[in-house]
Amino acid sequence: MARDGDQDLPRLSYVVGRLDRALRRELDRRLEPFGLSWPQYTALSVLRRTSGLSNAQLARRSYVAPQSMHEVIDALERAGYVQRAPSAAHRKVLETRLTPSGELELAACDEAISAMEREMLADVPDDRRGQLVADLIGCVRALHAGFEEPARSSAPLARVPSQG
Numbered sequence: 001m002a003r004d005g006d007q008d009l010p011r012l013s014y015v016v017g018r019l020d021r022a023l024r025r026e027l028d029r030r031l032e033p034f035g036l037s038w039p040q041y042t043a044l045s046v047l048r049r050t051s052g053l054s055n056a057q058l059a060r061r062s063y064v065a066p067q068s069m070h071e072v073i074d075a076l077e078r079a080g081y082v083q084r085a086p087s088a089a090h091r092k093v094l095e096t097r098l099t100p101s102g103e104l105e106l107a108a109c110d111e112a113i114s115a116m117e118r119e120m121l122a123d124v125p126d127d128r129r130g131q132l133v134a135d136l137i138g139c140v141r142a143l144h145a146g147f148e149e150p151a152r153s154s155a156p157l158a159r160v161p162s163q164g
Contacts, residue, residue, distance in 0.1 A: 016139075023120075030112045034105060035079070039064050039072050041113070044081060044098065044106045052095040054087070061146075081105055 027038040036044075042062045047053065053061070059069035073096055076082045081102030084094040098106070121129055137147045 026116055026120075027113070030116050031109060034109050034112070036105070036109060037072075039068065040076055041106075041109055043069070043072050043076065044102055044109075047082065047096060047098050048103070048106060051097045052087075054093045054095060058096060076102065079105075 024038055027041065031038060031041050039062060042064075043058055046058060046061045050061070055069050055073060056066055058073070059066040062069065062072075064072065073082060073084070077084060079101075080099055082096050083099055084096050087093040087095050121132075124132060140147050141149070
């Protein structure tokens with residue numbers, strides 16, 4: 001247990017682990033009506049931000065094993081949400097891009113996920129939400145698990161980036 005004044009609190013790593021499991025469960029529940037899993041939603045979200053990724057690049061950015069990402073992309077391609085084409089630079093590498101249908105499906109899913117995030121953050125004051133996200137991104141960076149260093153700016157983080 002971590003100590004915070006006179007109050008005993010669970011370890012941060014325990015709370016974050018519980019949140020991770022709860023988020024995955026809730027993401028699956030909210031995405032079920034769309035016929036998507038959270039790895040599929042994450043892949044679509046990553047592709048919206050960075051189109052033309054290879055399977056390996058997409059797997060790394062989605063925190064999914066390359067073999068699993070192959071299955072995710074196959075399912076998304078069958079559904080018409082992504083298309084793959086050989087890279088101009090490396091003909092053996094397939095680049096994946098969202099289709100217009102995939103963009104529409106992702107936008108519909110985003111509404112459901114935004115509603116979930118509003119519920120999750122209901123007890124966090126609006127003026128603290130940006131700082132909460134910034135602090136969590138800092139934790140991820142400290143463990144060398146993603147999120148590039150931002151360009152130097154004095155502007156506060158305005159909103160949660162949508163990556164799934």
